[in-house]
Amino acid sequence: MRRLVYIVREAWANMRANRTTTIVAILTTAFTLACVGIFLLLYVNLRNAAGWLQEDVKIMVYLEDSVQAARRQALEKELKSDRMVFGVLFVSKEQALGEFRAQFPAETHLLEGLGENPLPASFVVTLAPNYRSPQSMKGWAERVQTMEGVAKVDYNQEWINVLAELIGYIELAAIGVGLLLSAASVTIIGNTIRLALSTRREEIEILRSVGATRTFIRIPYFLEGAVLGAFGSALSLGILKVGFELFRQQMQSAGRFSGIESLLSFFPFSLCIALVMAGMGLGLAGSVVSLLRVGEGRA
Amino acid sequence: MDAIIQVIHVSKWYDRRAALSDVTIEIEKGDFVLLMGPSGAGKSTLLRMLIGEEQPDEGQVFVHGKNVTKLKQSEIPYLRRKIGSVSQDFRLLSKKSVFDNVALPLVVQGVSEKDIRRKVTEALRAVGVDHKKDQSPNSLSAGEQQRVCIARAIVNGPVVLLADEPTGNLDPERTGEIIELFKLINARGTTVIVATHDPHVMKQINRRAVTLVQGVLMEEGRLAERVGV
Numbered sequence: 001m002r003r004l005v006y007i008v009r010e011a012w013a014n015m016r017a018n019r020t021t022t023i024v025a026i027l028t029t030a031f032t033l034a035c036v037g038i039f040l041l042l043y044v045n046l047r048n049a050a051g052w053l054q055e056d057v058k059i060m061v062y063l064e065d066s067v068q069a070a071r072r073q074a075l076e077k078e079l080k081s082d083r084m085v086f087g088v089l090f091v092s093k094e095q096a097l098g099e100f101r102a103q104f105p106a107e108t109h110l111l112e113g114l115g116e117n118p119l120p121a122s123f124v125v126t127l128a129p130n131y132r133s134p135q136s137m138k139g140w141a142e143r144v145q146t147m148e149g150v151a152k153v154d155y156n157q158e159w160i161n162v163l164a165e166l167i168g169y170i171e172l173a174a175i176g177v178g179l180l181l182s183a184a185s186v187t188i189i190g191n192t193i194r195l196a197l198s199t200r201r202e203e204i205e206i207l208r209s210v211g212a213t214r215t216f217i218r219i220p221y222f223l224e225g226a227v228l229g230a231f232g233s234a235l236s237l238g239i240l241k242v243g244f245e246l247f248r249q250q251m252q253s254a255g256r257f258s259g260i261e262s263l264l265s266f267f268p269f270s271l272c273i274a275l276v277m278a279g280m281g282l283g284l285a286g287s288v289v290s291l292l293r294v295g296e297g298r299a
Numbered sequence: 300m301d302a303i304i305q306v307i308h309v310s311k312w313y314d315r316r317a318a319l320s321d322v323t324i325e326i327e328k329g330d331f332v333l334l335m336g337p338s339g340a341g342k343s344t345l346l347r348m349l350i351g352e353e354q355p356d357e358g359q360v361f362v363h364g365k366n367v368t369k370l371k372q373s374e375i376p377y378l379r380r381k382i383g384s385v386s387q388d389f390r391l392l393s394k395k396s397v398f399d400n401v402a403l404p405l406v407v408q409g410v411s412e413k414d415i416r417r418k419v420t421e422a423l424r425a426v427g428v429d430h431k432k433d434q435s436p437n438s439l440s441a442g443e444q445q446r447v448c449i450a451r452a453i454v455n456g457p458v459v460l461l462a463d464e465p466t467g468n469l470d471p472e473r474t475g476e477i478i479e480l481f482k483l484i485n486a487r488g489t490t491v492i493v494a495t496h497d498p499h500v501m502k503q504i505n506r507r508a509v510t511l512v513q514g515v516l517m518e519e520g521r522l523a524e525r526v527g528v
Contacts, residue, residue: 003409013394206390209350210404210451211380213373 003216010220011227014196022228025192029232030239032181032188033279037240039174044271045264046167052263053163057132059141059155061123065093067149072121075149079123084140087126093117120151134161182282189228189286190293193221197290222287229283233276241266302361303328303459303490304349309358311344311514318344319355320514326492328458331485333504334494336511342494345511346461349492350382351375363458380408383452383460383489387467389444391436391451397423398432401450408455422450426480442473446480453484460484462493471499478503 015022061079063072072090079088091099096119101108127137141153197204207217244266251264267275304326311319319341326332334342347353348360351367360367363381370378391400401422405415423429426446428439436444445465452460462481466474478500485491493500501508510517 003406006406202390203392206392206403207407208376209379209384209390210407211376211378212407213376216407 030235033236190290225283225287233279383457387464
């Protein structure tokens with residue numbers, strides 16, 4: 001028990017003895033990790049957005065004008081029984097015209113000039129969640145395209161692919177920036193530990209002379225690194241949360257993007273915990289690096 | 300009698316200068332040995348070898364049945380727990396109380412709180428500074444600081460006590476007190492080795508004496524025989 005108290009007290013004493021360095025290390029780590037966090041936040045939100053958009057993708061199966069009611073019903077039955085299909089909604093020519101008028105009231109005169117309703121009847125198809133990948137959609141669309149009575153199969157996947165590509169780039173950037181800035185955090189914490197080691201060299205010598213093992217001597221420094229990393233990481237989450245809320249308020253007040261702000265989300269609690277743990281890991285790595293480089297003297 | 304320390308044909312060089320040259324000594328359990336010689340004679344080097352802080356370039360060192368020259372780094376702390384060390388500069392932690400300084404060897408071994416309290420109190424009482432246990436070492440006199448240092452060295456009942464110039468910072472009166480303490484510790488069964496070049500120490504101890512000059516073991520014998528006591 002006293003050994004544990006000693007270790008914790010030593011780690012705390014180290015941090016107090018080098019107060020300024022400790023605070024600087026926590027702040028620098030916090031801002032460094034906040035930079036990584038910005039990319040991570042962007043990545044998380046874009047992935048969420050991509051997920052919602054992917055779920056919302058509807059495939060339009062336009063029918064030939066000449067298709068008979070019996071064939072249309074057979075086609076609908078066939079689509080509904082397809083295991084890849086989640087939902088099918090029939091839109092008649094009249095309904096399509098009604099929807100067009102409702103959505104584009106200023107443009108209705110364009111259709112009036114044509115006399116007959118030019119809009120085709122269609123099935124609006126939603127694929128089952130397991131088949132919403134770009135490859136599955138493409139394969140399904142190509143198959144349906146060959147069915148009798150089908151004029152055209154249309155789905156707008158292109159811009160979702162662009163978004164997926166963008167997410168891929170952000171993911172790469174987050175990894176790159178994350179690695180770079182994590183290395184910076186490790187170095188900063190490592191330097192703090194090295195300073196603590198040099199200021200307490202005499203104490204380390206005494207501990208060695210009375211039979212302390214390397215592990216016993218090192219644990220307070222590991223603990224100090226882990227605490228610095230965890231505090232730095234927690235502070236970075238605080239900074240990010242404040243920045244995130246300010247950004248969301250800004251979006252709300254700008255009006256132009258109304259609605260989007262409600263879709264934005266901060267890291268879930270589990271991810272916050274994981275990030276604090278990651279910070280702790282970085283701090284620990286800083287301690288290990290510095291103890292390996294400087295050593296606490298030969299046993 | 301059992302030999303608790305065996306130094307066999309040990310040599311050590313620093314930049315081609317011999318710190319120890321073919322030194323062989325055997326020390327029995329319960330002995331009190333004075334290791335004498337001028338500064339730079341190799342006394343501290345020899346003591347450092349006994350606790351595994353230095354390795355000889357040639358020869359072997361055995362302490363309490365262990366070949367120190369063959370010990371792994373991870374085994375050295377366990378050897379040091381059997382050896383108490385006292386140095387000239389006391390090496391006390393000023394930010395810790397006298398009690399906490401003395402408790403340190405027990406803390407690193409994970410001794411229970413109750414035993415720590417008992418053993419530290421006993422050690423402080425044995426050296427006569429138990430009434431100063433809550434003070435900072437900085438508030439004590441040099442003699443008292445050395446007593447605290449000795450209490451720390453004996454608190455876990457070592458088989459050997461090594462003292463490197465323990466009276467170097469003390470006046471003759473305090474030196475006498477510290478020597479008496481070592482005699483008392485030795486009388487309780489601990490092997491004591493005191494390295495010194497202090498003539499006051501030499502005068503007060505009529506025990507086995509070993510002299511080193513420029514790393515060479517010059518003579519062995521009872522000091523009293525040589526000074527005609």
